[in-house]
Amino acid sequence: MTHIQHMLNALRPNRRRVAVAVFALLGMTLLGVVPPLIFMRIIDDVIAARQWHLLPLYIALSFAFPWISGIFQFVADYLVSLVGERLVFDIRLDLYRKVHRLHTEFMQNTTTGKLMERLRGDVGQLQTLLTQNALQLGVQLIYGLAMIAVMAFISGRLTILVLLAIALYVANYRFFVRRIRAVQRRYRRKMDVLSGLAQERLAGSIVVKAFNNERRESRDFARQNFLAERVGHRFRLLNNAYGITSSAITWGIRLVVLLLGVYIVIDEAGLPEGRRMTYGMLTAFLAYTMRLLEPAIMLSQLSSAIEQARVSLDRIFDLMFARPDTVDLTGQRLPELQGAVTFENVCFEYEPGKRVLDQLNLYVAPGQTVALVGETGCGKTTITKLLYRYYEPQAGHLTIDDYDISQLDTKWYRQHLALVPQDPIVFDTTIAHNIAYGRPGADDDAITDAARKAEIGPLVDRLPNGIHTRLGEYGEKLSVGEKQRICIARAILADPVILILDEATSSLDTESEVLIQRALASLMEGRTSFVVAHRLSTIRSADLIVVLDRGRVLELGSHDELMANPDGRYHYLYTTQMASTPEVTDL
Amino acid sequence: MIARLAGFRAAFRRSRRNFAVQLRRIWTAINEPLLDPQRYEIDKYSLTKIFTRYFLRPHWKSLLLLVVLIGIGGARQYVYAGANQYIVDDIIELDLTNPDADPEQQDTPDQAANAAAADPVPAAAVPASALPTGKTVSQKFSLLAEVAVFLIFMECVRLLFEWTAVARGIQITQKSLFRMRQNLHDKLHALPMTYHDHHSPGRLMTHLFSDAQVLSNNFVHLAQQIPPQIVSLITGLCVTFYLDTQLTFLLLLSLPAYGVTYRWIRTRLRHVARNVREREGRLNGMIANRISNFQVVKSFRRETAEAQDFLRAARPIIQGNLSRTVLRSGFQIACATITMTSLTAVLWLGALRVKDGVMSSGQLVNYYYAAATMFGPVAGLTMITSTLHQIRAVATKVVRVLDEPVTLTDPDHPIPPPESACQVRFESVTMRYQEDRPPALSDLSFTLDPGQRLCIMGPSGCGKSTIARLIARLYDPTEGVVSINGVNVRSYKMIDLRRFVGFVTQEPVVFSGTIGDNIRYGSERASMTEVVAAAQYAQIHGFITTLPERYQTLTYERGLTLSGGQKQRVSLARAILYDPKVLVLDDCTSALDADTEAKLIESFDEALLGRTAVIISHRASVALASDLVMMLDAGQQVQFGPPHDLLEVDGPFKRLYEQQSGAAWRPTGPDPSLRT
Structure with a gap:
């Protein structure tokens, strides 16, 4: 229900337009009842009753009619489209802004494709639901009721017959819907397999070629293609069977109404005017029957549309109410940020019981370059995330210029940070x-x-x-x-005052590497810099090298200091890396 | 920032409030030229090509049956109209029910009006059954029963026909879809690397899935739509002309009105729709780009600026969609007005004819229904032309893929593949990927004897990968000859060549499946022992044994995600297992750590035994373990020779070696990287 309230809230700025649109739609709908009545009058009053002087009046009405209803239709179409577009873009904008304010963890666990689907597909679904299904349904419902009233006025017996026939539609729909949906689900699964296969092999076409596997790929694809199309055949067959039974019901009703109607007209020919059914009334009744069946078909298919839209709505609001990024507590702004960073007994865990940082202590003076060294999972990246305040430490303090990071205005604080991603x-x-x-x-x-x-x-x-x-x-x-x-x-x-540099792992050619190192040197000058290091060669000039192991500082010092300890971890790491150019000492 | 955005949003809203401005904008959007005209170039014959190839030729019998069976249905409506005439004139006998409604009455409208005011139908006082009608009520009932039997029989037959036709149609759809998709798939894999370089897999997937589907669905749909419409139109014309020639000529006057409206709106609607789609695409591209790189967006605090960008991009889309609605709604209303006006005119003139006794009431009813039915196909056929236009664009894309020349072809008289280790030779090879770009390789010559190992080094973009690709004949050189064992690679059958030349790509490719399957890719019949041996050579066996399901561990979806280095080693194991005579390794050790790389180089001696190997690397350690080293720069060979010889002379290799070994390293200042 909250969803519906939300949608109504979103519609509020447009309420006047919605009101006009609904009015225009109603006008258009009620006018739609008129043409068969004019035709009926011409048949009964003019032709059958030979009152030729009435003809110009009815003809004039008939000429004027499309213009009047056209104006109503145009206004309704325009306003519905305007409101729908605005609503959708407002929601899309809200979602998009929300996405950028979401928690990092959420973003990392959600693929771009999924988020795009929310922003594009689900919002589109919503638009269809609102502008087409809901609005059209309401209009069609009123239209249907108006027509049923007129029909009942023309012939009560025939109207009951038509209403019974509508029940046939519903039965037919219920018979097919479950079967179609089951097959459709299977078809979609097969198509997923097929497209997954094709996507992967096309993206890796160079390997397919290199290993001479074009024929085998063709065979594999043919097999999946065949399986998919076999289910597809079932799916289409069922769908068409549903379509044909529906149309059979439509034409059956029409035929029965025509024949029974004529029977009644003949039967009642002796009755006085007003109590008998005339042929003109029958033509009007037939016209209404055909029009009534259109919304009936729509109604019977609506439940699936609503179901789909509900899923979309759920997803949209899940995203809307997802946990946002860290919020400020006190929001203090300092006149100037120096860039001194202190970690004091900082503990952090993503999942309870799995410490990623364990009592970490570290002091970095303004302008220093700190290199973080260690194996994957030792906490290097976590340190940078805490610095960005994407997360809060569970214990201990992280202070910037002697202020606890949680006291700072996050937005202001982040303005002094910059990231060079991996x-x-x-x-x-x-x-x-x-x-x-x-x-x-x-x-x-x-x-x-x-x-x-x-x-x-x-x-x-x-x-x-x-x-x-x-x-x-x-x-x-x-x-x-x-x-x-x-x-x-x-x-x-x-x-920035504080720079976070996640070093690239993949290697480049030497010339590019030299250029990058030069560029980095001019970037890091005079800034507090944290370098997540993957290759020791790039960090020998760092002021401070921090060797991390399972969330703790194992060693701390400059390159020369650390190298002085032959049993140290850094010494080991460094010498192993050097050893990969084995012949160096021989030459 | 938030205030700025709110202001921006309010301005955005305010501008939308002014209706006159809005209308002007819509008018501009309607008349806007195409944003990207070249993208929508259309090949006129593409549709015919696809149609004959996938529908007419294989399924012409079914199609013919379908067209005939379904076409008959088009005339059905006129049977109903005719039945109405019969009912009105012969069963109800409408013209006979009002004997005292004689022609004189029309001359005295006042009297009639008075009569109508007092008593709407004067004749109602007289019981109809007492009138001198032609038939008794029971006679009428039996006539009605005959009509009923006829109509019900007709509907049943029609249903039978329709079901047969639809079932056939589905069969054609499925078969053609299967075949088209399979042909496209095989063609895409047959196309040379140059093609794949310029077309992203995402775009190719669109051809394979949505394009093929759209075509096969629409063709059958059209085959089911067009015949009944045409039959209906022709029957309608016959019926109306038969009933009243003059009225029909009048009716036909409405056709030009349709034509003019349709023509005016069609191109505009098409342009607006395309522009909207183009802009939607750009907006979605922008959003996807920003979302996937949310870290940068966040770290540079761009959230507000992003929202502004979104609004700016969204505005023309809203405009476009609105103009689309205006055009579409306008077209619908215009069509409805034309139809209603013509039918009213018919009714008017027809009624006057009934009055003059030229036409019976039944004929008027029949004529009216026939004319109303006839407008269906007129509107329907305009819809069909726009569908045709749409799928022609799709067909153009598909035909472009199917007709894309395969530039790398097998020779007419292929030479059998060599049995033993191979010599690889480049003779003044020049390679250009694009005409207007400088060559990737220029005039390169070298010879590599059987079993030798060559390491190619140089800055990125210097042509290293090109050499690798030329050996595997993923491309043909622009000039010069690449030969293996003294035979031009073009003289081997492609399938043979790629059997004795193995290739490891720069970007490692791992497919979903098990790790074992991935290593076995290309050599599916290899035994487990061979797979393990290859994995051991590639230094990945140790890692695999730590996994719970070892070689059966799934990669990708719901499985394991391999790191870059692990992927490289899996690719390498795959190439070793493939057991080629010539092995080309394109920078496949870049993501390995020092330890692993050292071990890998050691294992090369055994793994590459008896193979000629070309290894591309940035690392001096790899070069030192090779027989020959080539230094490339801008597509030209700078140095070539055994590594130890090259270290004797002052040149790029020596400099590189010194940089990497750290001999010239200084502790301050920016610092050249050491390759580990």
Whole structure:
């Protein structure tokens, strides 16, 4: 029920438009009852009763009719569409903003595809439900009732017959719906398998070619394709059987009404006017019968539409009410952030009982470069997440410039942080947009300056439109090294006090590597920098190297200090890595 | 920031409030040119091609049957109209029920009006049964019974026909869909790498699934729609002309009105719809892009800016959708108005004819119903032309894939594959991927003797991967010859060549299935012992044994996600198990840690024994373990020779080696990376 309330709330700014639309729809609907009546009058009063002087009146009405109902229809269509579009885009915007405020954990556990489905598919479903199903249903219902009233007025007996026939529709629908749905589910599953197979093998087509496996792939695909289409055949057959039985019922009703109607007309021909049924009345009745059956078919299919829309609604609101990112407590802003970071007995666990950080103590002075070293799962990334305040430590304190992080205004605080991610993320826009991403509105000079500091000056000079060159599918394609440097330029322009650098694991060629190292050096200068290190070679110049092991600090010191201890973990790690160029000492 | 967004949103709302502005915007949107015209280029014959290939040729008998069976149904409505005439004139005898309604009455409208006001139907006072009608009530009933039997019989036959036709139609749909999908699939795998380089798998999947489905569904749908419409139109014309020629000519006057409206709206509607779709696509692309990179969005506090971007992109979509509604609703209303106006005119003139005694009431009813039925196919056929237009765009895409030339073909007289280890030779090879780009390789020559190991090094984009791909003939060189054992690779059958040349890609590919299946990919008949041996060579066996289900562990969905290094080793094991004579490894150790890489290089001696190997790497350690080293730069060979010889001279290899071994390392300043 809360869902419906929410939808009504969302409709509130449009309530006047909705009212006008409903009025127009009602007008259009009730006008729809008129044409068969005009035809009936012409047959009965003019032709059968030979009252030719009435003809011009009815004809004039008949000419005027489509214009009047057209105006109503146009107004209704326009307003319904306007309200529907606005509603949908408002919801989409709210969801989209919500997505960006969601908790990191939620985002990591949800694929982009799923979130996109919420924003696109589910909201679309909702639009269909609101503008087509709900509104049309309401209108059709009123239309149906109005017609039934007129029909009952023309002939009570025939009306009961038609209503009974509608029950036939419902029975027919109930007979087929479960069977169709079961087959449809099976069909969809088979298609998922088929498309999964094709997607994977097309994405890996180079391997298919290299291992000469085109024929086997064809065979595998044919097998799944065959299985899918066999179920598809059943599905289509059932669907069409349903369609044909429905149409048989429609035509059956029409035939029966026509024949019985004529029977009644003949039978009652002796009765006085007003108590007998005329042929003109029968034509009107037949016209109504055919129109009544349309909403009847729709009604019988509606339950599945509503069911689908309910699922969509649930999903939309699940997302709407999902837990947001960490919220501020006191929200203090400092005049200036120095960048001193202290971890004091910090403990953290994602799942109860599994400590990721265990009594971590660490002091970092402003401007220092700290390298975090250790095996996967030792807590390197968690430290950076705590720094971003995506999570709160369960015990201990994390202080920034002697203030507990939870006392700071998160938004303000995060403005002083910048991240260079492990995999370079570059959007399909221009270079300038990418670099100015963290500082919208930066002027071209500042952007170019950042680009030069990040060693992408030569690249920019080479491109036809400089920093305004488009990237991505329809634009310039960049190498990984170039993308990494764009991310560095982005961080330079953002001008953070505290920098978090997640080092790339995959190796690049030496030249790109040198450029990146130079770019990083100019980025890290004068900032408190946390480097999540995967390759020891890049961190030898760090002020402080922290060797982590299962959430605890194992060793702490500069490269030279740590290397001085031959039994230390760092010494071991470093020498193993050096050992991979074994012949070095021989030469 | 929030205040700024609220302001932005309010302005957005306010601008929508002004109706005049709104109308002007809609008008602009209606007349907006196509955003991306080239994308919608259409091949006129594509539809015919697909139709003959997948429908007409294999299924012409079924199609013919379907068309005939279903077409008959189109005339059914006119039988009803005719039955109505019979009922009105011969059973109810409408013209005979009012004997005193004589023609004179029309001359005295006042009198009639008065009479109508006092007593709506003067004749009602006289009981109808007392009138001199032609038939008795029971005669009428028996006539009605005859009509009933005839109509019920007709409906039953029609139902039978329709079901037969529909069942046939479904069969055709399924068969053609199966075949089209299979052909597309096989074709996609047959297409050269250059094609896959330029088409993302996502786009290819669209052809394979939705495009094929749309085509096969629509063709059969149209086959079921067009014949009854045409039969209906022709029958309608015959019936109306037979009943009244003059009225029919008048009726036909409405056709140009339809035509003009349809033409005006069609192109505009199409453009607006496409522009909306294009913009929707862009917006969705933007959103997906931002969502998948939420970390960056968050870390640069872009939430508000993103919402503004969304609103900016959304506005033209709302405009477009509104103009679409306006056009569609306008078209519907125009059609309804034209239909109603013509039918009213028919009724008017027809009634006057009945009055003059030229037409019977039954004929008028028949004519009216026939004319009303005839407007159905007119509207229906306009719908069909727009459907045809839509699926023509789809057909164009499908035909483009099916007709895409396979540039790498087998020779007419293939040479049998070599038996022993192979010599690999490049003779002044130049390779360009695109005409207007500098070559990826220029004039490269080298020879690699059987069993030798070559390590290729150089900055990214220097052409290393190109060499690897040319050996496996994933591409043909623009100039020059790549030969194996002195035979141009083009002279081998593709299937033979790829049997003795093994290839490990730069981006490791792991399919869903078990790890065992992945290693066995390409050599499905290999025994478990062989698989384990290959995994041991590739240094992945140890890892696999730690898994609970070992080689049966599922990868991907609901299974295990492998790290980059593990994927690389699985790919390597796959290549070793494939047992090729020439093995090409494209930078497949980049994600390995130092320990593993050292062990891997050790195992190379055994795993690569008797094979000619080309290894692309950035790491000096790999180069030192090779027989030959080639330094490439910008597609040209800079140094070539045994690694130890190259270390003697001052050159790029020596510099690289020194950088990586850390000999020239200084503790301050930016620092060249050490490859471990």
